[in-house]
Amino acid sequence: MSSPQQPRSRLTRRTFVGAVTTIGAAVATGAVTATNAAASTSASASAAAKVDTAVGVARFGSSVYTLGRGSQGWVLVAANGSSRPTTGLDGADVLDLAGGPGGAIAVGAVADGDRSIPTVWESRDGLDWQAMTSLSGLDGHLTALAVREHDALAMGSLLTLERAPRQRIAVRYKDNRWEVSPVNGLEHTDEWTATAAAGDPGGWIVSTVDSAGSVLATSPDGVTWTASSGLVDTSIRSLAVTGAGVRWVGNAMGGSGALTGVVGAGRRPVPVAGEARALGVIGDQSYWLAGGRIVSATV
Amino acid sequence: MISFSTIDGTPVYYWRSNRGNTTPRTWYVTQAFYDRLVLWVRDLRSLSSGYGSVSYLVSAGFYVNKAGQHGAGTAMDLDHVRWSGGTTCSPLDQAHASGTQSIRRRYIAVDAVCRRRFRYALDGWYNSAHADHIHSDFGDLPPRCVKGSSSDCKFVQAMCNNFMNSGLAVDGIWGPLTTSAFNTAKSRLAVTGDPHTTSSVWMSMMSKVAQHGFANTAF
Numbered sequence: 001m002s003s004p005q006q007p008r009s010r011l012t013r014r015t016f017v018g019a020v021t022t023i024g025a026a027v028a029t030g031a032v033t034a035t036n037a038a039a040s041t042s043a044s045a046s047a048a049a050k051v052d053t054a055v056g057v058a059r060f061g062s063s064v065y066t067l068g069r070g071s072q073g074w075v076l077v078a079a080n081g082s083s084r085p086t087t088g089l090d091g092a093d094v095l096d097l098a099g100g101p102g103g104a105i106a107v108g109a110v111a112d113g114d115r116s117i118p119t120v121w122e123s124r125d126g127l128d129w130q131a132m133t134s135l136s137g138l139d140g141h142l143t144a145l146a147v148r149e150h151d152a153l154a155m156g157s158l159l160t161l162e163r164a165p166r167q168r169i170a171v172r173y174k175d176n177r178w179e180v181s182p183v184n185g186l187e188h189t190d191e192w193t194a195t196a197a198a199g200d201p202g203g204w205i206v207s208t209v210d211s212a213g214s215v216l217a218t219s220p221d222g223v224t225w226t227a228s229s230g231l232v233d234t235s236i237r238s239l240a241v242t243g244a245g246v247r248w249v250g251n252a253m254g255g256s257g258a259l260t261g262v263v264g265a266g267r268r269p270v271p272v273a274g275e276a277r278a279l280g281v282i283g284d285q286s287y288w289l290a291g292g293r294i295v296s297a298t299v
Numbered sequence: 300m301i302s303f304s305t306i307d308g309t310p311v312y313y314w315r316s317n318r319g320n321t322t323p324r325t326w327y328v329t330q331a332f333y334d335r336l337v338l339w340v341r342d343l344r345s346l347s348s349g350y351g352s353v354s355y356l357v358s359a360g361f362y363v364n365k366a367g368q369h370g371a372g373t374a375m376d377l378d379h380v381r382w383s384g385g386t387t388c389s390p391l392d393q394a395h396a397s398g399t400q401s402i403r404r405r406y407i408a409v410d411a412v413c414r415r416r417f418r419y420a421l422d423g424w425y426n427s428a429h430a431d432h433i434h435s436d437f438g439d440l441p442p443r444c445v446k447g448s449s450s451d452c453k454f455v456q457a458m459c460n461n462f463m464n465s466g467l468a469v470d471g472i473w474g475p476l477t478t479s480a481f482n483t484a485k486s487r488l489a490v491t492g493d494p495h496t497t498s499s500v501w502m503s504m505m506s507k508v509a510q511h512g513f514a515n516t517a518f
């Protein structure tokens with residue numbers, strides 16, 4: 001595996017670790033009305049361009065945002081549905097988004113002919129993005145991102161010609177830079193897609209999806225992993241460590257129903273439209289893409 | 300996305316949490332992918348008419364919330380096919396690795412029908428993640444046989460072994476032995492033209508392979 005380029009992080013250690021974030025204020029001065037984030041499903045859609053797809057959620061200031069892709073490219077979409085165009089994501093296939101102290105992080109890939117280059121982007125304001133790590137010697141993508149107070153971990157796959165996962169990869173943000181990180185104990189997931197990750201001071205958790213459902217694994221250090229539980233007929237799309245355990249949101253695989261639960265403690269449906277796609281969960285709010293718009297629901 | 304419970308009238312069930320379940324499911328795909336599924340199921344019906352009609356299909360998922368073609372609503376994971384006469388084809392039971400030749404040939408027949416309409420059909424020979432279903436998606440259309448594709452190469456090797464006793468290693472590497480066996484298959488199936496470059500030639504060849512597979516006859 002070749003070494004990635006390692007530019008200095010836009011989110012300096014001070015800002016990455018810092019408690020004050022400016023993104024909410026920056027966005028609120030623009031066209032986005034960021035002061036009235038949706039508190040319920042019915043309140044969340046407003047007059048705004050629809051998006052074809054959306055990934056992840058991040059809280060900036062008092063509002064929650066996702067990255068959506070529509071006819072104008074990638075846009076920053078507030079939970080109330082309003083959106084603003086981004087820069088720096090042309091040609092990007094963004095696959096996950098998370099907020100961190102001092103800004104936001106997105107992961108995915110950039111198309112390169114028949115191949116795709118696993119890539120990490122950073123942004124201070126959610127609008128202006130810059131690729132920070134581009135694994136240019138590899139053909140693959142980064143699909144799941146977890147951010148802690150002092151570091152971050154992105155999981156992904158090397159891909160076959162047919163675009164099927166073939167080997168697990170990980171990229172770690174630590175000491176003010178991104179670098180490829182070893183992964184041990186996840187070999188059984190090499191041919192599956194990582195769909196969600198989360199971390200807290202005690203360690204990390206990642207979810208992968210095979211043909212039957214989600215398979216979870218945990219790690220104390222982000223390097224050495226141990227398989228844990230699984231969930232049949234569920235594609236987990238976001239994980240969040242809470243005081244009550246690890247909350248997840250996702251979709252059924254037999255059909256598409258919206259689901260949530262706490263790892264190890266069953267599941268229940270979420271009252272959103274049948275085709276709603278899970279984007280993420282922050283606190284007791286889950287966020288979904290339904291009919292091209294963002295909706296939220298208490299979980 | 301559009302929703303559906305049947306493909307052109309044929310129900311699609313979900314068995315991963317409850318085998319044998321025939322509760323209708325609401326699935327989602329793009330309109331273009333659904334339109335392709337209709338062509339696919341019509342091919343399947345006509346090529347397997349000796350088994351009766353297709354009673355139902357079983358899928359492990361279409362629009363699955365993950366990166367790639369499933370996440371775009373442009374992929375199908377096929378677990379099982381059931382015909383009115385009682386015959387089944389069950390990728391879910393790893394039919395590609397069955398000890399019974401007729402079951403393997405029937406799996407290759409269904410696989411070949413997928414390859415008529417989808418460029419990337421990933422099957423039990425492709426890798427362990429696909430040991431229990433056949434994945435078909437919208438990548439890199441139109442359908443054709445690409446020597447450098449491990450998926451296409453392994454399918455051809457397994458096909459030659461199961462219908463012509465070619466004795467090839469199913470390794471995904473297109474070498475001289477695979478070329479020789481493939482040329483023999485083309486000759487015996489009266490394929491004219493180049494299935495590597497001309498989609499209609501490959502699609503026609505896949506129809507002939509499917510007919511032999513459903514009839515359990517060598518070529």
Ligand SMILES: [Zn+2]
Pocket residue numbers: 369374375376434435
């Ligand atoms: Zn699949």
